Amino acid sequence: MTEAVEWYTNANAALLHHLTKEIKDTDSSTLWRYLVGFKNLLRSIECKGIASVLGINYFARGYLQAKAYERYVAHMTLGRDLLDNTLNLVPSLIPLHKDIKEDSPEYQDLEKKNQQIVDNKHQEGSVAEAIEYFDQTATFLDKLRAVQKQLREYIREGATESLKDARQSEAICAGILVLVCVVSPIIIALVRNAVNTIQVYARNLSEKARELEHEKELSDSLLYQMLPPSVAKQLKQTQQVPAEFFASVTVYFSDIVGFTAIAAVSTPYQVISFLNSVYKLFDERIECYDVYKIETIGDSYMVASGIPVRNGNKHASEIASMALELLEATSMCRLPHRPDQTLCMRSGIHTGPCVAGIVGSKMPRYCLFGDTINTASRMESTGEPMKIQISEDVKREIDKTGLFITTPRGVVDVKGKGEMTTHWLEGRRPGSRTPLSLAPTHPQTRSSPRYKHDKIFHY
Secondary structure (H helix, E strand, O other), X not given: OHHHHHHHHHHHHHHHHHHHHHHHHOOOHHHHHHHHHHHHHHHHHHHHHHHHHHHXXXXXXXOOOHHHHHHHHHXXXXXXXXXXXXXXXXXXXXXXXXXXXXXXXXXXXXXXXXXXXHHOOOXXXXXXXXXXXXXXXXXXXXXXXXXXXXXXXXXXXXXXXXXXXXXXXXXXXXHHHHHHHHXXXXXXXXXXXHHHHHHHHHHHHHHHHHHHHHHHHHHHHHHHHHOOXXXXXXXXXXXXOOOEEEEEEEEEEEEEOOHHHHHHOOOXXXXXXXXXXXXXXXXXXXXXXXXXXXXXXOOEEEEEEOXXXXXXXXXXHHHHHHHXXXXXXXXXXXXXXXXEEEOOEEEEEEEEEEEEEEEOOOOOEEEEEOHHHHHHHHHHHOOOOOOEEXXXXXXXXXXXXXXXXXXXXXXXXXXXXXXXXXXXXXXXXXXXXXXXXXXXXXXXXXXOOOEEOOOOOOO
């Protein structure tokens, strides 16, 4: 069936290409709009016919494969655009097209079926639905062909009128004929100039379309850096993303020890440059792990694993490996304006449930809520320089893997939580880690480069 449709499509494409060439070569400016409209209407019916074949496949099989789905959306979109272009070129056809929508009780049902195909949700295949969709589409296309027939009459009338005018011109006296012969080169030059202007406009329009597509890709890339890709796509499609509960995630906090003192002896530009260099280093390192960077608040760095894409029971070990990596990277950092001073970092990790969702509409942010975030922050604030403090919950999770070395710290008085037993994460056991140069980059990992001196909402 696919080969048959391809042969039919190629044959029609050749005919449409020939028609386009003939329209470009014509020197009759009075019929140009009708001819272009007629060609666009032909192409619209052709695109809708191809899309209907793919739609029949959807209802018969219950789904469309990715390539077939892309072809369906492309041909339906192109068909609508070409039909709208025809109506713009020939406004007298608008009442006929409006009558098709109003007089056809099946038109709305057909539009719903087309939207159902665009959604491409899997369902049980039904030959009956496929036949019904075919009948409705065929009826709609027949009505479009009736509009095409009316446009053909407009062209015939225009051509007849042009021929009549041509015959009357033959009777003009020799003097006027000489005058026309003198003026005709100018007219031809003007017509050619108009055609050239249209072609230049078309090329410029095509270039603008490519630039627009490029800018769209840049904006999407920026959006995917600001928000998780899965959340960003859902936000673009529905404009709303409901909050989601995660039964178990691991949250990491770190801050720079003595940052206030460093900021006090540094200029604002030096502080920004220093933070930017540190965060760039951290962002590069976390790309090797299945984690998502949530926020940077001043000198505080917040990362989580297990959100927005759940990864089973791997989140604790991923965060632990990342924390050790960042601690090692910190020991190599130097302040650009104070190269003799090394960077000292304090880290904390906690595992537990949380709720994640989009907050705000003007500048939406992906935020985490729950006691887990507060506890992770306390693990960091009650820790010690160049050490990673972990809660009992984190130790329980990473002990299941047998890959990490921990030492007990003892009981710590945590604000808002009371006394908690915590541990130090010392490192990984020998031979338990794939070299970073060979470690794959997880698709979930995204950095959110937002340097703000505000506070994230934690409850």
